Amino acid sequence: MPMPESFDLDRLPTPIGTALLVTDADGLLRALDWEDHEPRMKQLLRLHYGTVELKNARAPRGLRAALTGYFKGDLDRLAAIEWRVAGTPFQQKVWNALPRIPAGTTLSYGALAAKLKMPKAVRAVGHANGSNPISVVLPCHRLIGANGSLVKYGGGLERKRWLLQHEGARIKKGDGSIKRLGGVLEDPSQV
Numbered sequence: 001m002p003m004p005e006s007f008d009l010d011r012l013p014t015p016i017g018t019a020l021l022v023t024d025a026d027g028l029l030r031a032l033d034w035e036d037h038e039p040r041m042k043q044l045l046r047l048h049y050g051t052v053e054l055k056n057a058r059a060p061r062g063l064r065a066a067l068t069g070y071f072k073g074d075l076d077r078l079a080a081i082e083w084r085v086a087g088t089p090f091q092q093k094v095w096n097a098l099p100r101i102p103a104g105t106t107l108s109y110g111a112l113a114a115k116l117k118m119p120k121a122v123r124a125v126g127h128a129n130g131s132n133p134i135s136v137v138l139p140c141h142r143l144i145g146a147n148g149s150l151v152k153y154g155g156g157l158e159r160k161r162w163l164l165q166h167e168g169a170r171i172k173k174g175d176g177s178i179k180r181l182g183g184v185l186e187d188p189s190q191v
Helices: 035-049 063-071 075-080 089-098 107-114 122-130 156-164
Strands: 005-014 017-023 031-032 054-056 179-181 183-184
Touching: 005 035, 005 063, 017 035, 017 063, 031 156, 035 054, 063 075, 089 107, 089 122, 107 122
Parallel strands: 005 054
Antiparallel strands: 005 017, 017 031, 179 183
């Protein structure tokens, strides 16, 4: 029987709840999720790594500082975070594309599928996005519905809304959809 994968688990207070940070022996981020979604995070870890042992330990200072900086408004700090994920080649392709969506902008699942040169893989992109183990750093919150609506975020739609607004997107009142004008998300009622 193989030895269980061993990771460190830390907790970081943020404006939208306590973030769970899972790191490996090299200090690389393996998962980021929310304390109120810990069972889902553990399930994703099991799917990607098999049996996982989590021990409470402080995440590397640089990782904590980068995330704290991001939540204080220094959005570029996410790029400094080193991470490693396990997943299928397709999942890896989707997850590696997410950080290339600039902060304050969004893409629909279909647009990301097209950028990946797989325009018919919209549902597969959605499933891969939903299996993303590193929320915020691999910014799955930047994917929206084809009609501009906020859909499907493992941490909850309120967090998705907060993250998009924090990054400079303006959410349309009422249905929670976003309007994209000139490459920047804007609230049409404010234009």
